[in-house]
Amino acid sequence: MERPRHFEADQIRVMGDAASVAEELVAEAYKMSANQWLRHRYDVCTLAGLEPGEIVCGPFAQIVRYRGQKHQTSLGSASYDFYKICLQDHAILDAVEQRRELSLYPFALYVLCHELVHVVRFSLFLQHFDATWPEKMAEERRVHEKTRKILEKASIPGLSRLLKFYRKWQPPPDAWAAASPADPPPGRIGGLTTGISGL
Ligand SMILES: [Zn+2]
Numbered sequence: 692m693e694r695p696r697h698f699e700a701d702q703i704r705v706m707g708d709a710a711s712v713a714e715e716l717v718a719e720a721y722k723m724s725a726n727q728w729l730r731h732r733y734d735v736c737t738l739a740g741l742e743p744g745e746i747v748c749g750p751f752a753q754i755v756r757y758r759g760q761k762h763q764t765s766l767g768s769a770s771y772d773f774y775k776i777c778l779q780d781h782a783i784l785d786a787v788e789q790r791r792e793l794s795l796y797p798f799a800l801y802v803l804c805h806e807l808v809h810v811v812r813f814s815l816f817l818q819h820f821d822a823t824w825p826e827k828m829a830e831e832r833r834v835h836e837k838t839r840k841i842l843e844k845a846s847i848p849g850l851s852r853l854l855k856f857y858r859k860w861q862p863p864p865d866a867w868a869a870a871s872p873a874d875p876p877p878g879r880i881g882g883l884t885t886g887i888s889g890l
Pocket residue numbers: 805809831834863864865866
């Protein structure tokens with residue numbers, strides 16, 4: 692597949708701002724302190740930071756699960772799930788360009804809050820990553836509902852138009868995929884810091 696178009700530097704900055712705010716809002720919603728927050732359990736990447744297999748057509752983001760291993764130990768029990776939120780720049784840009792009611796910042800905030808709610812729920816074992824399709828659809832509805840509640844509390848310009856757009860939105864905005872344990876994202880397991888990458 693030809694590599695799709697990606698965010699420009701100013702758009703990456705908007706995504707980075709949205710990621711910081713989304714982290715704060717979701718942590719607050721789940722009453723997680725800075726220490727409890729899942730800082731080393733996920734990463735957010737734009738298209739420039741994605742492997743070819745992490746790029747999809749259609750969804751705005753995809754969550755890929757990897758198995759991480761802590762440094763300096765070979766104990767199986769020390770392994771952990773690591774979630775890579777793979778933003779699909781091309782799909783987000785298409786949506787923002789085609790829908791007048793959408794602008795990048797509030798839309799990015801919605802997508803990132805939504806994906807972080809998924810990650811928190813997987814990490815707290817409130818939802819199985821390997822769910823059946825009907826379970827995944829039920830989870831989508833729960834995650835949309837939680838995202839809407841989180842964002843309604845925050846006063847974000849342009850948010851009411853965005854929430855109207857999502858009321859009409861039928862297909863799931865994202866996908867979950869498990870990567871092979873033998874195929875971790877290069878250089879991304881262990882000692883990770885969160886934040887937007889892909890510049
Ligand atoms: Zn979702």
